[in-house]
Amino acid sequence: xxxxxxxxxxxxxxxxxxxxxxxxxxxxxxxxxxxxxxxxxxxxxxxxxxxxxxxxxxxxxxxxxxxxxxxxxxxxxxxxxxxxxxxxxxxxxxxxxxxxxxxxxxxxxxxxxxxxxxxxxxxxxxxxxxxxxxxxxxxxxxxxxxxxxxxxxxxxxxxxxxxxxxxxxxxxxxxxxxxxxxxxxxxxxxxxxxxxxxxxxxxxxxxxxxxxxxxxxxxxxxxxxxxxxxxxxxxxxxxxxxxxxxxxxxxxxxxxxxxxx
Amino acid sequence: xxxxxxxxxxxxxxxxxxxxxxxxxxxxxxxxxxxxxxxxxxxxxxxxxxxxxxxxxxxxxxxxxxxxxxxxxxxxxxxxxxxxxxxxxxxxxxxxxxxxxxxxxxxxxxxxxxxxxxxxxxxxxxxxxxxxxxxxxxxxxxxxxxxxxxxxxxxxxxxxxxxxxxxxxxxxxxxxxxxxxxxxxxxxxxxxxxxxxxxxxxxxxxxxxxxxxxxxxxxxxxxxxxxxxxxxxxxxxxxxxxxxxxxxxxxxxxxxxxxxx
Numbered sequence: 001x002x003x004x005x006x007x008x009x010x011x012x013x014x015x016x017x018x019x020x021x022x023x024x025x026x027x028x029x030x031x032x033x034x035x036x037x038x039x040x041x042x043x044x045x046x047x048x049x050x051x052x053x054x055x056x057x058x059x060x061x062x063x064x065x066x067x068x069x070x071x072x073x074x075x076x077x078x079x080x081x082x083x084x085x086x087x088x089x090x091x092x093x094x095x096x097x098x099x100x101x102x103x104x105x106x107x108x109x110x111x112x113x114x115x116x117x118x119x120x121x122x123x124x125x126x127x128x129x130x131x132x133x134x135x136x137x138x139x140x141x142x143x144x145x146x147x148x149x150x151x152x153x154x155x156x157x158x159x160x161x162x163x164x165x166x167x168x169x170x171x172x173x174x175x176x177x178x179x180x181x182x183x184x185x186x187x188x189x190x191x192x193x194x195x196x197x198x199x200x201x202x203x204x205x206x207x208x209x210x211x212x213x214x215x216x217x218x219x220x221x222x223x224x225x226x227x228x229x230x231x232x233x234x235x236x237x238x239x240x241x242x243x244x245x246x247x248x249x250x251x252x253x254x255x256x257x258x259x260x261x
Numbered sequence: 262x263x264x265x266x267x268x269x270x271x272x273x274x275x276x277x278x279x280x281x282x283x284x285x286x287x288x289x290x291x292x293x294x295x296x297x298x299x300x301x302x303x304x305x306x307x308x309x310x311x312x313x314x315x316x317x318x319x320x321x322x323x324x325x326x327x328x329x330x331x332x333x334x335x336x337x338x339x340x341x342x343x344x345x346x347x348x349x350x351x352x353x354x355x356x357x358x359x360x361x362x363x364x365x366x367x368x369x370x371x372x373x374x375x376x377x378x379x380x381x382x383x384x385x386x387x388x389x390x391x392x393x394x395x396x397x398x399x400x401x402x403x404x405x406x407x408x409x410x411x412x413x414x415x416x417x418x419x420x421x422x423x424x425x426x427x428x429x430x431x432x433x434x435x436x437x438x439x440x441x442x443x444x445x446x447x448x449x450x451x452x453x454x455x456x457x458x459x460x461x462x463x464x465x466x467x468x469x470x471x472x473x474x475x476x477x478x479x480x481x482x483x484x485x486x487x488x489x490x491x492x493x494x495x496x497x498x499x500x501x502x503x504x505x506x507x508x509x510x511x512x513x514x515x516x517x518x519x520x521x522x
Contacts, residue, residue: 044316046315046316047312047313047314047315047316048310048312049309049310049311049312049313049340049379050310050311050373050374051308051309051310051312051374052308052310052374052473053308053473054307054308054473055305055307055308057462057470057471057472058459058470058471058472058473059468059469059470059471060469060471079310079374080473083457083459083473084459084471086457087457087458087459088459088461088471109386109503111505112311112382112386112503112505113311113312113313113340118310121373125370125373125454126454154520157519157520158519161519164510164513167510168507168510183520184520186511186514186515186518188504188506188508188511189504189505189506191503191504193386193387196344196347196348197348198319198344198345198348198349200349201318207320208320208321209318209319209320210318210319210320210321210345210349211318211319212313212314212315212319212341212344214344237514237520238505238506238511239506239507239508239510239511239514240505240506240507241502241505241506241507241508241509241510242370242373242452243449243450243452244372244373244450244499244501244502244505245449245450245499245500245501245502246429246500246501246502247449247500247502248502249425249428249429249500249502250447250449250499250500252425253447253498253500254447257447258418258419258422259415259418259444259445259498
């Protein structure tokens with residue numbers, strides 16, 4: 001009997017690149033739970049949203065990062081990594097795709113800009129249950145020890161659950177010590193936005209250029225949101241849809257259809 | 262009395278770049294309806310999803326594209342263009358943001374990868390009612406005459422409507438002559454996906470590389486979807502949400518919360 005063949009296949013990717021401490025922490029947290037395969041960008045891809053590479057070709061090279069774990073680095077985006085993994089690397093559809101651990105929060109509106117979540121979403125579109133993990137600490141020296149413990153136990157439960165076809169979770173972990181985490185909270189995405197303020201500068205040749213800066217502002221007073229949960233030291237879990245239809249607005253327009261002939 | 266000050270401000274952007282025929286058609290279709298301001302990428306940005314430019318600075322230059330219409334080209338993504346327009350170009354929040362006309366369909370799952378829709382979504386996040394337009398013809402020589410007629414009348418109605426804060430529509434136009442368009446249909450996003458098949462090649466130095474290719478496959482048999490509408494020569498209108506929470510899955514998980522302590 002080949003028990004190895006029965007182990008779940010866990011595809012791991014991220015958007016900070018294959019050498020980021022966050023993906024190392026994720027691999028270490030779950031490697032005992034299945035056959036882990038890593039396909040991740042060869043450089044940081046933060047803020048790439050759901051970008052895919054159409055206009056130029058991709059490179060993919062096998063690398064040795066973790067003993068006993070097959071790992072590839074890809075010259076493209078997080079979404080490219082998932083597409084390549086499914087089409088060229090894995091011999092069957094994985095049982096789970098995990099993305100992260102992102103260095104920084106992907107709560108609220110950040111889900112839209114997040115490369116971490118775009119990889120997880122790409123997998124969910126493919127019918128692979130998927131979870132994106134982010135730690136609310138942007139530092140490359142972030143302490144992932146509480147995250148590893150938590151993720152290990154969450155992923156074990158998720159593997160054992162019955163899951164719908166496009167199962168997709170956005171998990172954010174507060175930047176506090178393990179013993180200070182208040183619990184795990186199921187949330188909705190908060191309405192928050194960035195108040196942009198481009199930093200306008202002049203280059204040595206007298207030409208203007210702009211750096212994107214901005215302040216994250218929570219506009220949502222709900223106590224059922226991911227922002228609220230993280231502020232209160234909970235791990236936030238937001239189930240994410242791949243159907244972007246606004247059914248509420250659809251109903252509104254349907255009741256008062258402006259294009260009736 | 263300054264009547265000019267009372268005209269609606271219409272921000273126009275796209276993802277095919279400021280020189281694409283599609284944005285020209287959009288400007289021509291709506292310039293009589295308000296004060297049009299164009300802020301668009303200086304080169305094609307298709308497939309950029311909701312990417313934003315964090316790691317390097319942006320350039321923005323005034324260009325003369327259309328007589329009497331203020332136009333800027335930006336070295337970044339469609340989402341960057343909207344952010345810069347709001348922060349640096351416009352003297353007040355525009356009344357409407359239009360993105361397109363995209364050269365190619367943005368129906369079904371394409372909304373996730375679409376630079377056209379990411380610009381529209383960025384505006385909707387800012388509280389600017391927004392519409393993305395796409396013509397189901399990938400050619401740079403596409404015939405936009407039917408689209409212009411249609412968009413002109415749609416935008417006039419949208420300007421006159423009462424709209425909710427995050428009003429966002431994904432409009433796709435079938436590639437048929439004006440007289441063959443069956444009507445305008447309110448739809449939900451179809452579940453469709455790409456069956457990827459990377460084209461694997463070897464470069465002159467013997468190293469492998471991959472081109473993303475893939476076939477769009479509709480997995481949705483509903484007759485209320487955008488794919489169905491376009492197949493039947495309707496213009497599809499899908500209202501799009503900026504809240505990605507999957508409330509159905511949230512309820513499911515809530516009924517059977519796996520992380521109860």
